[in-house]
Amino acid sequence: MTATLPTHRGTDTAVRLTGVRKTFGQGTRAVTALDGIDLRVAPGEFVCLLGASGCGKTTVLNLIAGLDQPSAGTIELSTSRPAVMFQEAALMPWLTAARNVELPLRLAGVKKAERETRAAELLDLVRLSGAGDKRPHELSGGMRQRVALARALASALNREGDGAALLLMDEPFSALDAITRDFLQSELLRVWQATGTAVVFVTHDVREAVRLGQRVVLLSSKPGRVVQEWAVADLDAPEGALVTEEINGRLREVISSHAA
Amino acid sequence: MTATLPTHRGTDTAVRLTGVRKTFGQGTRAVTALDGIDLRVAPGEFVCLLGASGCGKTTVLNLIAGLDQPSAGTIELSTSRPAVMFQEAALMPWLTAARNVELPLRLAGVKKAERETRAAELLDLVRLSGAGDKRPHELSGGMRQRVALARALASALNREGDGAALLLMDEPFSALDAITRDFLQSELLRVWQATGTAVVFVTHDVREAVRLGQRVVLLSSKPGRVVQEWAVADLDAPEGALVTEEINGRLREVISSHAA
């Protein structure tokens, strides 16, 4: 996993959301999930998105990925197609784990032999070297999540000269044990540093957010709005613990204010 | 949610697994997920199951629930049908959230009016009072998980005179933010104390396991075996932190020994 790709820090933003609103449904059943989201991610930046369950994090990622259209506001991207890891594993049930990882390479027209090597490397990275020929239904929940991670990385790493790269991840480690999670966090950081891709990372684990991110963005719920941001790059352990405390407190506030 | 049901501490075990082995597939593709599992859960006991991703925790729960048959060994249950919360939400896509929660009651022949009241109470409990008439695809990942939790609770609370009750939960809070998770942990403890049901609880969060459980059971992987157990009932905060440290260390050992 030593692939290095040209980084594109030339443009000044990887993503910019301006006044984005998203409403699902019509009439009386309409739900406004997001309202007036402004967010800018610099090229190569690692941004963590936090918020209560159901506040609209997934919706933000979907909008950035171009899978949904905002009801209002604009979204600018410097890349034509970000790599996405969904909240569900969403593996193709008819493909083995290895073939699932190969899929983005196949779609990009990579040759079979190279595809296979790269998929094997990525499966190795997520500690699933032996499970390449298993089908999704034969994998445990955490294994499926790791295959999805490998697939997202395959998609992220396979982009040549395509603007600033961008990786969107929706709770990628939620189904993993602490040790595997630790390990994969480091691997993710390594990949991020090596490729200089911008990352938008959704998580529920505040400590994870502080550990990984350069910036933490907190969303409120119903409707989702940006409540506060913290710069958390290069904090040492005690500082990190402090910020974590602070974010947790703010999160609690936001949730209870909503519940009230 | 003040339903109290007759507790059945009369029998001496809620579940007993003896020498359980589980192999998936045949021939060269055979995978032994579990090998020689011995586990006893007393009535009313709260047992947490820990282990690396893919070590066989879900398989243990499936065997206890009677959804799979062990390849060897015996499983005894004092209840005819444990309540289960799966790792995936597994909601019925054609039913609204409220109807999903009502489903176990409907299958038990509960009257419509009562069903609706109870489902509303449970949705309230998981903080989804407003989402009762939404369909699964309109819910966020965390919301789906909470509906599944409400459904499992509906199934667990609706048992009259059916041996010792048993609740199996597979990473029930993995998709939830810290605050909601805290809240639901307390609610779960309250329900557990009120009903005296035995609980087998799978989690990746060691602190959660120590906080909730009376006993923590650690599984090794490939094949899954019981490595060690800790009694963690009624620990105070520093003791808890110590045990958490210890379990984490052991978990790290188990995983790296496997990786070696």
Added chain:
Amino acid sequence: SRADRGDTSAADTATDQGPAAELRLGYFPNVTHASALIGLEKGFFAKELGGTKLVPTKFNDGPTEVAAFLGGSLDAGFIGSGPAINAFAKSDGEAVRLVAGGTSAGAQLVTSADITKPEDLVGKTVVTPALGNTQDVALKKWLVDKGLKDRVQVTNRENAQTLDAFKKGEVQAAWLPEPWSSRLVLDAGAKVLLDEKELWADGKFPTTTLLVRTQYLKEHPQTVQALLRGLLTANAYAGSDSADAKLAVNKQLEALTGKGLNAAVIDRAFTSISLDTDPLAATYPRLAKDAVTAGVATEETKLNGFFDLGALNTVLKAAGKPEADAAGLDTK
């Protein structure tokens, strides 16, 4: 088992039960079933049947009518001589009896203008309406006689299709019953190469006959006689007032199929058929033999017992007409 019990069918034990409550009468919407059409249009059958309810049932093809006979859901019916023999043969001489003739003659081999003698047919395909039907047997027998058997192809098509195919030039020859031979001649410019009349003594051969279910015949002979009286009246009417009879036929055709034939076709068709209650029993052994010669059947059907002309002769006698002859085929 079946063998020990022997086949004692209900028909053998049936006894006269007086007039029936209902008579289910089968027929085709076709000129060769003219007696039936006239009788129905003019109410001759209903009048004679009196209290017996007449249920006319229109069929589209012989085999289905045979199936209805064998299945017991039809009491009497006009039908071609080929299927009639089949119905008798396939039920081992049980299910049906031939009680009267309907129409005789009315079939021609028509061809395109360039075919002027039988030998011109070599290498060509001749069409008949259906395998084993009256025209099919006649054509194949004729080919054998002419020594053309293996040099001329025979195929079956629905008459309507034959007409279109002839117009398109896909087909150059067909052996067809009325009104189709007339339609080919008048609408599609075909020429008559051979009229089947020429092959039979007196130019008479059975085209349509009247079958009755054996059990019905035994239980309700009076009803069958009433039906036959109606048939005689219809034939007589056709003989005396043929213009109106043609009109009646066309009216029925229009009611049944939504469209009548044009007058010229009806006129021409009527000249080649004759409506006669004589079943022409004497021709049947030859028909049975021809079927074997033609290769349609493997063994000659035994026709003994096929005819039951008692009712017909009673009616004919009452009308002061000569009795019909069963040619010895009325006993087993």
Added chain:
Amino acid sequence: MPHEATAPVADHAVEGLDALDAPPEQPRRRTGLVRSVLAPIGALVLFVAVWQALWAAAIWPEYQLPAPIAVWDQVWKVTQTGQVWEFLWVSVHRAIIGFLISLAVATPLGLLLAKVAIVRAAIGPVISGLQSLPSVAWVPAAVLWFGTTDAAIYTVVLLGAVPSIANGLVAGIDQIPPILPRVGKVLGAGRVDAARYILLPAALPGYLAGLKQGWAFSWRSLMAAELIATSPQLGFGLGQYLHNGMSLSDMSMVMAGILLIFLVGVGIELLLFRPLERAVLRARGLSGSL
């Protein structure tokens, strides 16, 4: 305005399927309305225009390709005389009764086939084999066994529709994500409850596809069966009308018959299956391009 007219039918049908918890329709967008009314009409107009052009070019003689207007005249004629209502009534009511009986027979059969391995192994292939038998092949046998009665007609229809619906249900059940029946089991569903509350609703999209095919088979088989005979007991249906056109080799009548049969097929699709399908898929968030 076929579309607006369908809404109540759909709702009603959905109510009837309340057991399966199909949802109320969601509000419809205007573009959808316009599209679903205008698009088929556009397609129709285009088709007739091409036909008229071909006919006007006189490449084929009239008896091979009648003018659109000639076909329309035939339809108009039977409409004027009111006969068309008789045909439609005779055929449609029979097809619907036949379809409903098939449904009642095929649903338990499909459940058995899908869920009981031995039944599937034993008669699964037979059911598929039956499906591949042409309806006309059954006509003589049915008449022989049941006479020229409605029973014969329904036999032919059932032999066509039952295997198709049962196979559709089996396919639908085969595709259910296995977790759902497992959930049903742990929630305490017995065999019957599992079928009623889990399998049937979960298989509903596939089952509906099977029902559509089943309806097509019923209707086709009925048309074949109506060729049997016409009598006061059997009435005069569309199949007979078509057959008469054929035996008269009247192309415009044949095309009018085809048109009427086709219109009934399209009508049932638009009035019944389309809204049902739409409601079922929407409720599951499977809207696709609907």
Added chain:
Amino acid sequence: MPHEATAPVADHAVEGLDALDAPPEQPRRRTGLVRSVLAPIGALVLFVAVWQALWAAAIWPEYQLPAPIAVWDQVWKVTQTGQVWEFLWVSVHRAIIGFLISLAVATPLGLLLAKVAIVRAAIGPVISGLQSLPSVAWVPAAVLWFGTTDAAIYTVVLLGAVPSIANGLVAGIDQIPPILPRVGKVLGAGRVDAARYILLPAALPGYLAGLKQGWAFSWRSLMAAELIATSPQLGFGLGQYLHNGMSLSDMSMVMAGILLIFLVGVGIELLLFRPLERAVLRARGLSGSL
């Protein structure tokens, strides 16, 4: 031993569908083998026994219910003379060619219908309407337009099978969990790639169900066409054999014809669709009771 014989065919078929990444068959358990061979045979034996018993009881006269042996004699006769191979060859090769053409036409059509809303609105109902037109209705028209040639026969077969396959594919695509096409999109699949790598394989279970129905339609339509259109150019197929049985009112010949047609249907099911279906479902962990 139909079962063992099927394995290579299945593997081959799966290879042909490599594009769709169907998996190799998994090792089969002995019980499965026994069951899938013995159960249908058991069902067959039971059926013949009941038939024989009914016949022996002589409730119906021989001409309504021929003895099993009489039907068998007919089959034996055509087998002896070798004619049966001609019938089978003529019919089966035609059905297969017709089916393959239908497949090639219906697959892109189905994709268009499923994914392009305007196409669906415009011609979706037409396709369903076409499906409900009996094949017999097309025969005279096809013969009129194309003469008694293979073209006429294939026209009838296509008109039967294409709508059915296309509708099956549409139903399959409608049921794809929406997340999968979304995944395809973010992984960079264009329209064609999405169809090839995501939609078609994801819809494969439903598509296969549609193919089964499509095959049934091809075969039925072919039989209907053969029943009506006959000529020396067209050869002598099973439909013609059946038709001759009907013309001669020979019940045992009719039943022998039905039997042969049925056996081909069952054979294709057992040799082709069953193993394919099994492989596809197994690969996805949807084994159910297979």
